[in-house]
Amino acid sequence: MARRTGPFIRLRQWRRSSIAPAFARSARTASGNRLPGVLKWAGPASTLVSTPVLTGCSDWQSALHAHGANARAILDLIWSFGAVAAITWLLVMLALTMALFHHRRVRAAPPPLRTDNHQERRFGRAVGSAVASTVLVLAALTITSFFAGKSIASLSGKETLTVRITGHQWWWEIRYPNDDPSRTIVTANEIHLPVGEPVKVELDSTDVIHSFWVPSLAGKRDLIPGRPSELTLVADKPGTYRGQCAEFCGYQHAHMAITVVAESRKAFDAWRSRQDAVAVAPAGDEERRGQQAFLSTGCALCHAVRGTAASGTIGPDLTHLASRRALAADTLAMTPGALAAWIADPQSTKPGAKMPRIDLSADDLNAVATYLGSLE
Amino acid sequence: MKQRPVADVSHLPTYDFGAASPMWWGTLAFIALEATGFALGIGTYFYLAVLATHWPIGAPAPDLLPGTAILIILLASLIPNHLVELWARRQDLAKVRIGIVVMSIAGILPLIVRVWEFPALRITWDQNAYGSIVWFLLGLHTSHLLTDVGDTIVLAVLMFTQQGKAGRRFSDVSDNAFYWDFVVVSWVVLYLVIYWFPRM
Amino acid sequence: MSGTTGTAAGQEQDEGVKGVRDTGLEAARRRAYLAHAWQTPKGLYGWLVTVDHKLIGRRYIVTAFLFLVLAGLSALAMRFQLATPEAGHIGPDFYNQLFTMHGTTMMFLFAVPVMEAFAIYLVPLMIGTRNVAFPRLNAFSYWVYLSGGLMIWIAFAFDTGADAGWFSYVPLTGPEYGIGKRPDFWAQMVTYTEVSALAVAVEIIATVFKQRAPGMTLDRIPIYVWSILVTAFVILFAMPAVMVSSTMLILDRLVGTKFFDPAAGGDALLWQHLFWFFGHPEVYIIFIPAVGFVSAILPTFVRRPVFGYLGIVLSLIAIGFLSFGLWVHHMFATGLPQLGESFFTASSMMIAIPSGIQIFCWIATIWGGRPIFATPLLFVLGFIFTFVIGGLTGVMVASVPLDLQVHDTYFVVAHFHYVLIGGAVFPLLGAVYYWFPKITGRMLSERLGRWNFWLVFVGFNFTFFPMHILGLQGMPRRVYTYPPASGWGEINLFISISSLVVFIGFALFFLNILLSLRNGRIAGDNPWGASTLEWATTSPPPSYDFSRLPVVAHREPLWAEPDILPVVEGLRVDAREVLGSTVADAVPQLRVPSADNSIWPLLSALAVGGAFLGSIYTPWAVVWGAIPVSIGFICWFWPKGEPEDEE
């Protein structure tokens, strides 16, 4: 699915974004400007409206489209709590309306202090039973919530794989630890996992608090400096799921997204071994020139490209940049145009981002873009 | 609206002591909120202590001498404090004048000792969280000492002026004594936390 | 405790009867004396020195509404930016300041102060006294509040507006990541407003405990006054938490303490615990007075006493207590131990019970009465309609797993606007319509009032209901923009348009006030035929509130005795004097002299404010500031040989 920010390539992206799934999306949200429509879309019906059109499923992040045990448990909770709330509210409104209108234009108001005890006692009983039922409902809700929590907690412990995520302003550093440290995979902003297998996600932050949240798969969990924590993810359908940092973390909190790609074990292992390899050597002159520029103009101070001299750790590892779906924590789609636009001037697309604007000649710029674009 | 007199209050006094006087309730309210402040400070202390692998962090337990000295001075000061309270209720101007001067001194002494107490913590505020919180607690208590001593001295001066003769001043004196009790009690608690918890 | 010796003492002093008393003094001369004793000098000087709770309450109210306008307009700016995906009107830097200033101002400079403001104005009138217990402290609190508000908004004007959210989490606000002086201004503004709130809480407690009209026993205190009393206690025990935490933040930033630095034994969550230990009660500090308004307005417009007085009072107290056991429900996503979380789920749900009891009692009250659909009642009904929605979504987010999906999304934004606006601002607007006649002597226009209500009511629900859906669709809060592919665009556009309706509604509200101030219908003492004491005096009330202090024999005094007010005699009229009574059963006990006008509260507030402001830049400001501050306070309390001192 396509998204971008840079004014640069707005038009092309706009066309891109009108492929099937996006179309289905805009169709369904078109009803958004009429409230009833909105309400309908909130209902379970929506799951139908937006059934994935491409292979697998690629919903935009939404708690209403659960594709993992954790998220599904919570979605059930949302519907049941929602139903109870709706009914409670209707009952209260019913009582209120009757209270207001049951005796309009009966004889004129009696003097304010004349209340009849019989009625007072009836009120007492009514309020009493209302409170009693409130207590019962609340007890029921608390218990439901508690067991939902347990079933989610029960996912942990069976993990077949560990992913380590470190939050940075404003991107995600991702590691697949390996007993042989040299073979630990380092990438950014895109997680791959085997469908159906519980995956342990270890969370930590080096700067401020962030929050890891992929609504279709699981509830959120904060990344707090000095307080590592973890979360278990299971995806039960192949597809790409979008996530986004949920804890305010400064300028680009809005552009700190993450993509989760769930795929078959086979595909996953293949991906993994590709990521394991060092970067491809420059194929042509253009790429070679790009690599030169990359290593000489300072990019390498922050970025690493395994297999070259570039070993910076401040920014994302770019060894397999071109294999990712998006750029700059899902700010731009991974397209040549976007890549060039980003390198040319990160600040205009992502104001405040820690990547400085580096002056490159037009040719060097294109060369670097081509080089990075070749890092499959 | 028409009015119908039903009671005559002309012979009620214009001031009284303890729970009868609004000022006493004001003082109590302030004590309550400041006590909450202390409680939260102490809560923070233990919260950090629980997080830390060993406590105190990177420092020996603080030196007992100055803190203990202050504890003794403050506890001793309770005696004159309650005498002043008593004399104030008896409205015995001469005695109150002596007492309040004594109390002013009893307030200044611990402030002087404090000067040695901060270094006796054997850590500075910016070394680590432990240093920060003990300095914070000590600072908080010092500010209470300062304000109450200031208060007492002003009252002392008042008691030697024409104003001192106004009956209401005695009520003020007794409220001031009430607040001093709080300053002393809060130190007993802080003393145990700052000096003895690290030794346990 | 020797009340007796004291009493004896008191009498020794006044051989015979001192001063001019109202006993047997005929009305005209009595009023002349009182007017002189309680007067506020004319002109600017008088405006600066006055300690009249009505003048101070009024300026508190006006100031708070000005801050509502500022914060509301910043909300509109945000809605402008969010109306369409990837709009370029407002960049992240400014947007972050906007939502922070909006939230901070609404919570600290509008919602809480406006509730205190009404209390300052109404409580003395409702309990039948002539001023609050510590009038100068009251004046002081206003000046401190005003300087805090001005400071943070002036800083904002100079692009130093707070920008890390109304709860300013560390490390984002810490020495390393905080931008410039922005977090410092935020933290100091908090200190100012807390100081003023605490001052008000203290004086309210003393006033309600010690200055109630003779006969106003605990079970005859108007529910509104109960709600304010409970609020005052919540303030007393909640606000110190944020003063402690904001002080620690300032220290971390200014002198390098390590409270929140994990590398040196500090902890980032410590901030969240301290802040929310205050922050959750904070929302009930806003809510409890609001339900007090409801319990005051409702009986008048259904022509019968509230059903279940005791139940409602106990619910208020219960909410006050429970509100201290809920703070962790703002921190579910930080991953605390499962068991602990379930406890906070349970306690959060429990608080639904006292809230429910009140809703049910009000409905019963309406059932037993004859509703008169005047604007104040409309707002009360609008309150029930919306608050119950907000409360129920509150119960939803109280569930840990559920909250993990909606936390920090627009679902929560929807929840708290339903409870804050539906639950607090609606009753507040109702209260303005209800007491405006008492405060100004003129009625607000009913016609404009209805337009005002329906526009705000409809606009509000259209603005905030769809936010629930946005949240469930995955839209996080505090984002300055979002991609078109998200499909959030249409709903956001709808929301932004609806917020204009709210704006127009509020515009009508202010218009109604401006018009009615000049040519509203003359109100008279008791235009609504209400039952509480504030309606027993003229509208607007004289500087001395009551020419003779009322005596109470019934929970609805003016309904029990519609045309004659029982009063006490024997108070001085040539000097400021109020009646002190016992805490439980309000038996007259003292004739308490009440402080006269003074410039020192203002000067002390300026000194204190200066010290706070300076301490943003250097710790020494506290040391040097101490000098003018103590001078200010000494002069404030130094007796000036007031007449009552001879007694």
Ligand code: HEA
């Ligand atoms: C006036 C302010 C106000 C009020 C009254 C409330 C009332 C409640 N709030 Fe709300 N809340 C806020 C203001 C308020 N809140 C704010 C400002 C925030 C966000 C802060 C931020 O993050 O910026 C917040 C956030 C917030 C959270 C954190 C969400 C998150 O960040 O993820 C939670 C979680 O438990 C919560 C719960 C509740 C509950 C259980 C109530 C209960 O008191 C509600 C009780 C009332 C009812 C339930 C309705 C009446 C009852 C009946 C009609 C009886 C029948 C009911 C049943 C059978 C259930 N609130």
Ligand code: HEA
């Ligand atoms: C009592 C509290 C209160 C009130 C009344 C409001 C009122 C409104 N709020 Fe507020 N809001 C908060 C408390 C409040 N809010 C808090 C605490 C936050 C969290 C902040 C944070 O995340 O840190 C928040 C956050 C918040 C957000 C989320 C921002 C984000 O997360 O990115 C949004 C977005 O739509 C929003 C919108 C609005 C709107 C449209 C109104 C409207 O109802 C406003 C209506 C009022 C007006 C429009 C002003 C009327 C003025 C006139 C009519 C002027 C005419 C006269 C003259 C010019 C003299 N608010």
Ligand code: CUA
């Ligand atoms: Cu990272 Cu928000």
Ligand SMILES: [Cu+2]
């Ligand atoms: Cu809360």
